[in-house]
Amino acid sequence: MTILTDLRERTRTWHRGSYRFAQAFAVITVLCVLAMLIDQRTLNGAPLWAKPFKFAVSATLYFFTWSWLVSLLPKFRRTASWLANTLVVIFGAEYALVIFQAARVRASHFNNATPLDNTIFQVMGGMIAVLWMVNLVLTIAVMFTRIPDRATAWAARIGAILGMIGISLATLMSSPTPDQQALLDATGQSAMIGAHTVGLPDGGPGLPILGWSTVGGDLRIPHFLGLHGLQALPLLALALGVLAARYPRLRDDVLRLRLVVIAGVGYAGLLALLTWQALRGQSIVAPDSQTLTAFALLIAGVAFSGLIAIGRPAKDRELEASLR
Structure with missing residues (x-):
C-alpha cells in the first residue's frame, strides 16, 4: 500500500x-x-x-x-x-x-x-x-x-478550547488605538480603526513573511498560537502513539494522557504569556527580564511535571477514573 x-x-x-x-x-x-x-x-x-x-x-x-x-x-x-x-x-x-x-x-x-x-x-x-x-x-x-484513546480524546478537547481562545483573542485588535481614538474624537474620522501592533502603528519592521512586529507588541502572535492549538495537541497525542511502538513506557495510555494534559496546560500558559507580552507593547524578539523569567518558570514547570508523570506508577486508577 x-x-x-x-x-x-x-x-x-x-x-x-x-x-x-x-x-x-x-x-x-x-x-x-x-x-x-x-x-x-x-x-x-x-x-x-x-x-x-x-x-x-x-x-x-x-x-x-x-x-x-x-x-x-x-x-x-x-x-x-x-x-x-x-x-x-x-x-x-x-x-x-x-x-x-x-x-x-x-x-x-x-x-x-x-x-x-x-x-x-x-x-x-x-x-x-x-x-x-x-x-x-x-x-x-x-x-x-x-474517543477510545484517551490521550487523543483529551488532546482534541484541550486543543478545541485553545482554538476558541485563539479566535477570541482577535477581539483585542478591533478597538481603536489611542492615536486613532484621539483622531476620531477630534475629527470624527480615522482611516484605520483597530490594529494588531501595540505601542506603535501597524506596518513597522516585522519577521519575514509572518510580519510579526520586531519593534512592538503584536497581538497576531497569541491569536495564531491559540488558533493552532487545535492541531498541536492532537499531533502530540499522535506522536506519543507512534513513539509507543519504540518506547514501552509510552504504551501506558494513562502516561500518554498525563503528558497530553501537561502539554495542554503548558500551551495555555505560553498563550497567556505571549498575550501579556504583546499587550505590554513588547516585541517577540526583544523580551525583557520579566518575560524571560516567566518563560523559564513555565518551561521548568512543564518539564518537572513531565518527569514526575513519567516516574509515577504505570497505572493511576484515580486519574483514570476522573478523566473518563
Missing part, C-alpha cells in the same frame, strides 16, 4: 466538505507563494500577498483538523456536518474579500479609509462573529466526544 493510498483510506470517513476545502487551500497556499515571488509589491511594509498566504496556511490546517474531528462525533453527526459546511462557506467568503482587497492593494482589516473599505471590513466582522459561534458549538460537541 502506498502512502497516498493509506492516506485516502484513513481519511475516507472524514467530513467531505471541510476536507476538500482544506485540500483547495493547500493548493492556494502554493499559488500565494508564486504570487509573492512574481508580484514584489508591498502593503504596509509587508509583501502584498503575505496575508492571503498566511490565511491559506491557517485554513489548510484548520479545516483538515475539523474534518477529522467532525468524523469522530458519535451523535449529532448531521448537525455537525451542516455546521462544518457553514464554516466552509463563511471562511470562503471572507477569504474572497481578503483577495479582493489585496488585488486593490488595500488593507482588508481595520480599513475605514473609504465607504467601500469600511463596508468590506464590517461584513468581514459579521462573518467572523458567525464563525465564532459555529466554532463554539462544534467545540462543545467535541467536549462530549468519546
